[in-house]
Amino acid sequence: MINVEHLNYSYAHNSQYALKDVSFHIEKGEVFGFLGPSGAGKSTTQGILTGLLPIQEGEGTVAGVDLRHISRDIFNKIGVSFEQSNVYGKLTALENLEFYRKLFDGPTMEPLELLKMVGLDQVKNKRASTFSKGMKHRLTFARSMLNYPEIWFLDEPTTGLDPGIASTIKDIIKQKNQEGATVFLTTHNMFIADELCHRVGFIVDGVLKVVDSPRNLKLKYGQPMVEVEYGDNGQLLTASLSLEEESDKEKLTGLIQGGKIQRMHTKEPTLEEIFIRLTGRGLE
Numbered sequence: 664m665i666n667v668e669h670l671n672y673s674y675a676h677n678s679q680y681a682l683k684d685v686s687f688h689i690e691k692g693e694v695f696g697f698l699g700p701s702g703a704g705k706s707t708t709q710g711i712l713t714g715l716l717p718i719q720e721g722e723g724t725v726a727g728v729d730l731r732h733i734s735r736d737i738f739n740k741i742g743v744s745f746e747q748s749n750v751y752g753k754l755t756a757l758e759n760l761e762f763y764r765k766l767f768d769g770p771t772m773e774p775l776e777l778l779k780m781v782g783l784d785q786v787k788n789k790r791a792s793t794f795s796k797g798m799k800h801r802l803t804f805a806r807s808m809l810n811y812p813e814i815w816f817l818d819e820p821t822t823g824l825d826p827g828i829a830s831t832i833k834d835i836i837k838q839k840n841q842e843g844a845t846v847f848l849t850t851h852n853m854f855i856a857d858e859l860c861h862r863v864g865f866i867v868d869g870v871l872k873v874v875d876s877p878r879n880l881k882l883k884y885g886q887p888m889v890e891v892e893y894g895d896n897g898q899l900l901t902a903s904l905s906l907e908e909e910s911d912k913e914k915l916t917g918l919i920q921g922g923k924i925q926r927m928h929t930k931e932p933t934l935e936e937i938f939i940r941l942t943g944r945g946l947e
């Protein structure tokens with residue numbers, strides 16, 4: 664569905680590259696998470712894949728469309744929900760969707776149904792200019808589904824939303840994916856990525872460091888850890904101990920032999936911990 668090879672991109676057309684030799688492939692029906700800190704190159708990649716930025720070096724196809732020769736066809740096949748995508752403030756929520764609906768050549772979803780899905784049906788006749796940031800975000804998200812996209816580009820789909828709405832948005836993404844949509848999702852949020860993505864790519868300073876499933880990454884790069892609760896001089900203490908580091912192993916053996924452990928369980932590494940381990944960087 665998405666294939667890119669050796670993408671390099673420089674905004675200033677000099678040796679300062681925002682993307683450095685980025686290559687990856689995304690299969691039909693995958694939810695692919697593109698993860699990295701601010702300035703890593705996520706938006707630049709998304710810009711190229713959606714035809715907003717030209718390919719400078721390298722090559723790629725999106726839904727069968729060659730990125731060097733973007734045709735109108737691509738806009739009928741993709742859906743885009745980016746933070747900076749505008750909604751028309753003077754139009755109501757419903758009018759916004761009715762307007763965008765007309766731009767597509769193929770079948771489209773019912774605007775009212777979309778507004779219901781994202782919890783905006785009660786305010787369908789209110790102007791978008793009166794909406795909060797979160798409401799505008801939901802309207803943009805709804806708009807991006809209008810044309811039953813084959814590939815759905817989502818930028819931070821749940822950021823800034825209250826937990827109830829964020830959960831609804833996650834459910835919609837899962838549902839649309841089950842119906843066949845391929846999803847390219849960029850985020851700083853490892854929990855969202857872990858929950859939604861079949862595979863993730865870690866990008867830092869324009870370099871794609873690794874692409875794999877969250878499960879494989881945890882198996883390959885996560886340190887096995889145990890969390891123990893133990894009694895010491897009448898106090899209840901806790902410790903996270905690595906099963907690979909000698910000093911931790913000795914401490915654990917001591918606690919077991921001393922009969923001090925009250926509770927013990929294995930701890931799965933988080934994607935964030937693996938990101939830091941592999942890239943030497945945090946996600947903020």
Ligand SMILES: Nc1ncnc2c1ncn2[C@@H]1O[C@H](COP(=O)(O)OP(=O)(O)OP(=O)(O)O)[C@@H](O)[C@H]1O
Pocket residue numbers: 674675681699700701702703704705706707708
């Ligand atoms: N319009 C632009 N002109 C010049 N440099 C830019 C422009 N947009 C981005 N850059 C630079 O390109 C690099 C990659 O930026 P990009 O926006 O792709 O990162 P990002 O991972 O999307 O970050 P964020 O999470 O903050 O959106 C950064 O060094 C950034 O400063």
